[in-house]
Each structure stands twice: as structure tokens, then as C-alpha cells.
Amino acid sequence: MAARPRILLVEDDPNLAELVRYNLEREDFEVETTPDGEEALLLARETPPDLVVLDWMIESLSGIEVCRRLRRLPETANVPIIMLTARVEEEDRIRGLETGADDYITKPFSPRELAARVSAVLRRVRPALAGGSLSYADIEMDTAAHRVRRGGKAVPLGPTEFRLLRHFLEHPGRVFSRERLLDAVWGQDTDIELRTVDVHIRRLRKAINDNGGADVIRTVRSAGYALDAD
Template identity: 60%
Template sequence: MSVTQPQVLLVEDEPAQREVLAYNLEAEGMAVQRAENGEEALLLVAENTPDLVILDWMMPLMSGIEVCRQLKTREDTRHIPIIMLSARSEEVDTVRGLETGADDYIVKPYSMRELMARVRTQLRRTRPAASGRALTYEDITLDPERHRVSRAEQEVKLGPTEYRLLVTLLEKPGRVLSRDQLLDHVWGRNIYVDTRTVDVHIARLRKALTKHGGSDPIRTIRGAGYALG
């Protein structure tokens, strides 16, 4: 019942640098999507919301600054942490990047160890279960270290898929997640599963969470998906 992989969108127009970064991110246990320009990056975000974006400033077609601005002004993507990479080392450039909405700014050339540390720091905000932190919502508690779930201090028995579904919902309480988003986060991008499968496992999760009493904590948003609370 492992926690689902953090999903990182890597936006870098230099092929060699992109592959080196992707290799190191995947070695850290992350699922990496690659984009070579800003327009492609925005399309990929629209298809599947990542947990983190690593974004090069200087790119063809659309600059990293413009990609960052667009993501941070949209309600559905403003929560995604963005690490900006740039050869611009002047203070005014750093300030501009951060004021545009970047959550962190790293000047090239950089230490890969430092970049990975900053990636982990940002992911702790959006994927706390991946760092071993317990997740709670009202009377529901999930302990990823021991793979245990309880509600009102009574243990809840879950299958592997229901466990991963609950992790995903607990990490984003209140946010509506579409069936496609849940498929990507829980089953993975490269596995074909019918969206109706999500409904089946949500029903099983609901049954397990309400077995000992208590109201159903999962909302169904018609035509949109599901949300916790």
C-alpha cells in the first residue's frame, strides 16, 4: 500500500539538461513529465495537474516567467509550487521571478543536491504523506509510516487502491478532483483503467469509512468528480 509517487512537471528546453534533471528526479522516486517549451507545459498541466513544476526562465515560444504568471493567476493551478531555474543572477531578476509567483528561485549553475533538497521541501507542502507525515481530516487519521487508517480512533481496513485514493483526497481536502485526475494519481498515467473504476473504488472507500458510524466525508460533484469535505 505504497503512497502514490509525487508527480513533477519538468520544463526545460535544453535536451541534455532536461534528461539529467529527469534522471535525478526519478532516482528520488518521482514521476516526471517533460516539456521543452512553455506552451507544451501549459497543455500538460491542463491534462494532469502536477504536484510541482520545475521551470526554466529562458525558453522559446513562451518564457518561464509567462508560464509562471499564467499558472499563478488561475484558480485551479495557483496552488502548484513552482521552482524557477535561471542563469539570471541579479537580485532584480530573483525578485521579479518571486513576485511573478515562483515559490523558489535557483540560479544556474546549481548543485543537484541542493535542487533535490528544495524539491523535497516544496513537496512536503503538497504531498505530506510522501514524506511520512500523518494526514488528518476531522476524525480521520492516516499514518503512512505504519500504513494505518483510523476514524474516531477505530481502525479502518482498506485495500491498496482505496488506501491510495484516501491519501490523494486527504492531501487535497476540499479540492474537487476529477475522475481522470484520480486515475493519474492512484493508478498511474501509463495504465489504462476505465473511469467507472474510480466510482467503484470510491464506493468501497465510503463503505469502509462509514462502517463504524459517522457521516460520509466524500462529496460527489456531478459532472466534475469527488472531494473530501
């Protein structure tokens, strides 16, 4: 029997934490909870979860800072993160995505909706872990080990950027609109805004160009993006 997916829930409202835990466990997830950002980092480092549900406003260390640090740790760099936030302004949501979150859900929310979002994110991530390798120019992707190298140097990517790059590597040179990328990378049932694609493209660009390589992600005005070394 396959192991149940492990969820780390970081939430300092005990009533909400218990409600979310109950609904996730009912959907056959294994849930570990903590109200504290520092403890969340320790738990995630000791035993990396399959996914982190992280409240933006927690005591001691903010959810944004926890998200940032999780992305920097080798053990958790590829773990999907869903942020819970009472902030409804678009700029706040964009900031969360730019920090490293893969999805967000605004309060108040239905715990059943959160459970559905968790399932959807895990479904999107797991196909990317299937065996095989892809390459283009000096970029190499090991899809089984979930690793990317450029010019022989490791490139740390979050789960969404990994799926974006994989999609580009499977179709080099082809231009994809934001709508097509949303369908391919996030799934057709998503309600994520188009601007989210731009945020993740920026994150992908920064990661793969960090060592001074030429920018291989081409922006095609009024059309979209393509992987194009020329």
C-alpha cells in the first residue's frame, strides 16, 4: 500500500488548525501541525513533507519568511507550498508567489476547498517525478531525481518552475501563450490569474540565468514565451 502523502500545516489559530487537520486526514493525508515558524523549518528539514500548508500571519517568524527559507534549504527547495492568507490585494498575493509559494488560498475558506487544492497541487507535482531526462542547449533535466543542471552546475527550482521548464524542454522553440501555460502547468480547472504565469517565468529566468548564462526564455510580445537559445 502506498504511503499517505505527508502534509506539514503551519497555523497558529488552534481552532482553524484542528478543522484543517480533520478535513485533510479525512481525505487520507497524514498531517503534522505546528503554530511556530521556527519549528516548522526544523520539522521540514528533519523529515521533508510532500506539501506545506503555510499561514502568512503566524507568530515569531512570518509565513513569508518561512516560505523564503524553505526554498533556500536543499531538503525542501522542491516541496510545494500553499499559503493561507487574509490578504486579498493582488500585490500581496504576487509577493507570496514571488517568495516561493506555488498556490494560495484566501481566508475565509472552506476546509474542503483547501483539501481539494492540496490534492490538485500534488497531482500536478507527481507526474513531473516520472522517470526520464530532457535537455536543450546547456540545460539538463533529470525528471526522476527532480534535478536541473546548466553548464554542469546545479539549478535549484521550486516545483512550479520545474514543471514550467519541463514543459518548455518538451517543446523547445515553440511559443506558448499565458493561457496555454496555465492549462499545461497549472491545469485547466485552475482559477489562478494570468499574471501568475509572469511571476513564475521571472523566477525561472532568475534561477537558470543565475550563473551568468544567456537568457534562453524568449518573451514574444503579445504572444507569450518560448525556450529559444537563438
